[in-house]
Amino acid sequence: MKPTTQTKKRRSTKRDDSPQPVHARSSRTMFPYYPGCTLKTTAQNFEDSALATAAILGIDLVEIPRWNCCGVVSSLVENDRMHHVAPLRNIIRTQEMIAERGGEIESRLVTLCSMCTNTLRRTNLFLKENPEDLEAINDYMSLEDNYEGGVEIVHFLEILRERGFDAVTNKVSNPLEGLNAAAYYGCMLLRPKDIGIDDPEDPTIQENLISALGAAVIDTPYKKMCCGSYQTVQDRYAVAELAYDILTHAQREGAEVIITACPLCAFNLDDRQKEVRERHPDFRSIPVLYFTQLMALAFGLGEDALGFELNSVDPRPLLMAKGLLAPR
Amino acid sequence: MTKIMMITKEGEAFLARIQEISGEAITACDQCGTCSGSCPMASEMDITPSEMIRKTQMGQQDVLSTKAMWLCAACFACTVRCPRGIDLSKIAEALRQISLRQAVDHIDIAGIPAPERARLPQIALVGAMRKFTS
Numbered sequence: 521m522k523p524t525t526q527t528k529k530r531r532s533t534k535r536d537d538s539p540q541p542v543h544a545r546s547s548r549t550m551f552p553y554y555p556g557c558t559l560k561t562t563a564q565n566f567e568d569s570a571l572a573t574a575a576i577l578g579i580d581l582v583e584i585p586r587w588n589c590c591g592v593v594s595s596l597v598e599n600d601r602m603h604h605v606a607p608l609r610n611i612i613r614t615q616e617m618i619a620e621r622g623g624e625i626e627s628r629l630v631t632l633c634s635m636c637t638n639t640l641r642r643t644n645l646f647l648k649e650n651p652e653d654l655e656a657i658n659d660y661m662s663l664e665d666n667y668e669g670g671v672e673i674v675h676f677l678e679i680l681r682e683r684g685f686d687a688v689t690n691k692v693s694n695p696l697e698g699l700n701a702a703a704y705y706g707c708m709l710l711r712p713k714d715i716g717i718d719d720p721e722d723p724t725i726q727e728n729l730i731s732a733l734g735a736a737v738i739d740t741p742y743k744k745m746c747c748g749s750y751q752t753v754q755d756r757y758a759v760a761e762l763a764y765d766i767l768t769h770a771q772r773e774g775a776e777v778i779i780t781a782c783p784l785c786a787f788n789l790d791d792r793q794k795e796v797r798e799r800h801p802d803f804r805s806i807p808v809l810y811f812t813q814l815m816a817l818a819f820g821l822g823e824d825a826l827g828f829e830l831n832s833v834d835p836r837p838l839l840m841a842k843g844l845l846a847p848r
Numbered sequence: 849m850t851k852i853m854m855i856t857k858e859g860e861a862f863l864a865r866i867q868e869i870s871g872e873a874i875t876a877c878d879q880c881g882t883c884s885g886s887c888p889m890a891s892e893m894d895i896t897p898s899e900m901i902r903k904t905q906m907g908q909q910d911v912l913s914t915k916a917m918w919l920c921a922a923c924f925a926c927t928v929r930c931p932r933g934i935d936l937s938k939i940a941e942a943l944r945q946i947s948l949r950q951a952v953d954h955i956d957i958a959g960i961p962a963p964e965r966a967r968l969p970q971i972a973l974v975g976a977m978r979k980f981t982s
């Protein structure tokens with residue numbers, strides 16, 4: 521999974537005087553990468569599809585060593601320095617990797633999970649804005665190098681946006697024509713405003729991706745509404761009611777699949793469809809995919825990258841019926 | 849008829865405590881209700897988010913026995929919309945902290961049936977433990 525030296529090989533081009541399309545650029549970019557806990561278990565299909573599609577786009581995501589849980593949620597208590605320690609350790613691991621690898625790796629840490637993105641960004645922003653807190657935490661973490669404040673946290677979707685979605689389209693070998701896909705953002709990609717990756721009230725980043733893959737964008741008013749998050753542990757039927765609203769509103773607009781960037785949203789919207797059906801017998805199930813799985817499908821990748829066996833509602837019958845996935 | 853509402857000394861101390869923990873200017877709330885209109889959990893709550901902040905403004909400590917503060921999942925829908933710039937998710941967190949700092953957990957992990965526990969991803973369990981235990 522880790523990039524090898526072949527990623528650094530540069531194909532020698534004959535003449536370079538004509539402008540080249542984005543996909544023909546031979547250079548690859550290496551980023552430090554933080555997976556987070558759930559991408560190694562129930563959301564392994566998120567990681568597999570992300571690493572595979574990134575590689576096709578010339579992006580090598582290099583897992584930072586000795587990473588730890590980000591804490592999932594940030595403390596909302598004023599001056600709660602202790603809860604910044606776990607996210608900061610990961611940022612320090614990143615700082616070390618950047619120092620060791622010199623200029624060959626980006627100084628931006630790429631994340632996939634929305635909740636990890638949010639906690640890491642919140643801590644990073646807090647420490648950059650509050651030097652006295654940074655000094656105190658650096659002193660407290662005496663076994664670690666001091667954090668110098670030079671790391672940025674970026675979500676993989678932001679990398680796609682800055683490179684331009686045309687670069688994604690250029691790699692599409694299986695355009696998702698005839699597929700109606702709705703984007704679901706939930707909370708942690710968008711809020712609070714100074715942490716989010718897009719407009720908190722009118723996000724478009726996932727819609728742009730859906731279009732780039734050849735699928736039809738379905739807009740739904742519930743795309744920014746919370747799925748209930750960790751309340752799913754104690755109050756699964758309250759979460760099922762939220763999932764019912766989110767899913768059926770998307771279905772009413774014509775959605776056949778929903779994409780997300782969060783393993784917790786995915787659990788609440790996908791796995792909790794069992795509880796939704798208990799309460800609403802008329803409910804029709806709908807597949808919920810990670811945005812990277814939709815990319816892997818459009819890039820024509822195989823089962824190892826798609827990982828549909830981990831999706832609770834199996835998207836394969838729908839995709840086969842649409843001629844987007846070969847029958848097995 | 850004029851109605852005079854009094855805030856007691858204990859109530860004042862309670863409000864000051866919540867302001868200290870949350871860092872939010874609680875008295876700035878005008879009760880416009882945008883938070884209640886934005887909250888996805890409002891229909892499950894016993895009091896609305898705007899009632900939660902009103903009770904806190906008035907120093908009414910019975911707010912601590914409401915379901916509402918526990919049902920806030922810190923989704924920040926109210927945070928981005930509050931016209932007064934108040935982060936209600938921080939106030940709900942401060943109210944939860946008053947209870948959790950008595951070392952009283954709000955979750956019974958052992959009471960969750962084993963098959964359900966096995967099904968839950970770490971992200972859900974860690975999140976719940978962080979918000980519901982001291």
